[in-house]
Amino acid sequence: MKKIGFLSFGHWSPSPRSGTRSAGDALLQSIDLAVAAEELGADGAYFRVHHFARQLGSPFPLLAAVGAKTSTIEIGTAVIDMRYENPLYMAEDAGAADLIAGGRLQLGISRGSPEQVVDGWRYFGYRPAEGQTDADMARGHAEVFMNVLKGEGFAEPNPRPMFPNPPGLLRLEPHSEGLRERIWWGAASNATAVWAAEMGMNLQSSTLKFDESGKPFHVQQAEQIRVYREAWKAAGHERTPRVSVSRSIFALVDERDHAYFGGDEDSDKFGYIEPEKRAVFGRSYAAEPDALVEQLKGDEAIAEADTLLLTVPNQLGVEYNAHVIEAILKHVAPAMGWR
Known part of the structure; x- marks a missing residue:
C-alpha cells in the first residue's frame, strides 16, 4: 500500500492560454483541486512555496482554507523555505491551521532552492550569523521550530498579565498535539537526509537531488532513503518515519493526455542549480497505462517510499x-499494488 497525493506549484500567468491567470485563481483552484482529489480517494494535497514568483507563496491561509473545506485528505507543503521563516510565528500559524484541519497537516520544510531574487530572505529581515551559510540559518530556524512544537513552556510570564496565566513558563498557542511528528524535511543530499533523521523529521525527496555518484536519479534517491532509514534507526526514535518522493506521472487515457504529454521519451538530466553543485533531475513518466506500469516498476525510489506525490500541471485547470489524478488512481495504482 502507498499513499498517493498531488503536489502543485500553483503557477499562474496572465497569458490567455493559462487556465490560472491570477494569484486569486491559483489559490481558489488549489482549494477546489484538494476537494476534488479527496472525492476521488487521493490521500494528500500538497503545495510548493516560492517567494517573489507568480506561484503559491504564504502557505498557511491556503492550508487552513483547504482544511476547512475537506475532512479526510492530508494537507501539506513541499516545501517551505526555512530561510524566510520566523519559526515562532510559523509555529502559531501551523498550530492554527492544523487545528482547523483536525490534525491533518503534513508540513514539508527545507533549506529551499534557488529563488527568483538574490538572497531573497534578506528582504524578509534574515541574515546568517557570522561564519554561517544560508543553509545553516535554515537548519537553525528548523531546530527552533521543532523545539517550539514540543509544546513546552519557555517564556517568562508577566507578573501582572492582562488575563490569568496557567502556572509555570508559557508556551506558544495554539498548540496542536502531534503536529511535531508530521514535519518533513526536503533533503537534496544524503547528509541532510541523515540530519533530518537525527532531528526526528520525516523525509521528502523531490524530483531532483545533488549528484553524489553519477548513478541514475531513482537509484541515488533510493540510496538516500536507505541512508535516512539507517540514521533514523540509529537515532533510536520510537515511531516509524514516513518517506515521500515526487514524480511527474501521466497515464495517457484520452486525446487530451496524448496532446499534452504524448511524444518523446523523457530521461534523467544533469545540471547545476548552484555554482559547483551538480544536480540530477528525475525523468517524467507519460505512457498508456500498461506501459506506464512497467516503467514505474523499475523506479527504485518509488518502491522504497510510502508516499508518492504526483506533480500536477495546475495551469491546465x-x-x-482531477482527471490526471483519477487516471493514476484507477489505471495505475491497483496494478502497482498501491491500492
Whole structure:
C-alpha cells in the first residue's frame, strides 16, 4: 500500500492560454483541486512555496482554507523555505491551521532552492550569523521550530498579565498535539537526509537531488532513503518515519493526455542549480497505462517510499488535473499494488 497525493506549484500567468491567470485563481483552484482529489480517494494535497514568483507563496491561509473545506485528505507543503521563516510565528500559524484541519497537516520544510531574487530572505529581515551559510540559518530556524512544537513552556510570564496565566513558563498557542511528528524535511543530499533523521523529521525527496555518484536519479534517491532509514534507526526514535518522493506521472487515457504529454521519451538530466553543485533531475513518466506500469516498476525510489506525490500541471485547470489524478488512481495504482 502507498499513499498517493498531488503536489502543485500553483503557477499562474496572465497569458490567455493559462487556465490560472491570477494569484486569486491559483489559490481558489488549489482549494477546489484538494476537494476534488479527496472525492476521488487521493490521500494528500500538497503545495510548493516560492517567494517573489507568480506561484503559491504564504502557505498557511491556503492550508487552513483547504482544511476547512475537506475532512479526510492530508494537507501539506513541499516545501517551505526555512530561510524566510520566523519559526515562532510559523509555529502559531501551523498550530492554527492544523487545528482547523483536525490534525491533518503534513508540513514539508527545507533549506529551499534557488529563488527568483538574490538572497531573497534578506528582504524578509534574515541574515546568517557570522561564519554561517544560508543553509545553516535554515537548519537553525528548523531546530527552533521543532523545539517550539514540543509544546513546552519557555517564556517568562508577566507578573501582572492582562488575563490569568496557567502556572509555570508559557508556551506558544495554539498548540496542536502531534503536529511535531508530521514535519518533513526536503533533503537534496544524503547528509541532510541523515540530519533530518537525527532531528526526528520525516523525509521528502523531490524530483531532483545533488549528484553524489553519477548513478541514475531513482537509484541515488533510493540510496538516500536507505541512508535516512539507517540514521533514523540509529537515532533510536520510537515511531516509524514516513518517506515521500515526487514524480511527474501521466497515464495517457484520452486525446487530451496524448496532446499534452504524448511524444518523446523523457530521461534523467544533469545540471547545476548552484555554482559547483551538480544536480540530477528525475525523468517524467507519460505512457498508456500498461506501459506506464512497467516503467514505474523499475523506479527504485518509488518502491522504497510510502508516499508518492504526483506533480500536477495546475495551469491546465481543476477539471483536467482531477482527471490526471483519477487516471493514476484507477489505471495505475491497483496494478502497482498501491491500492
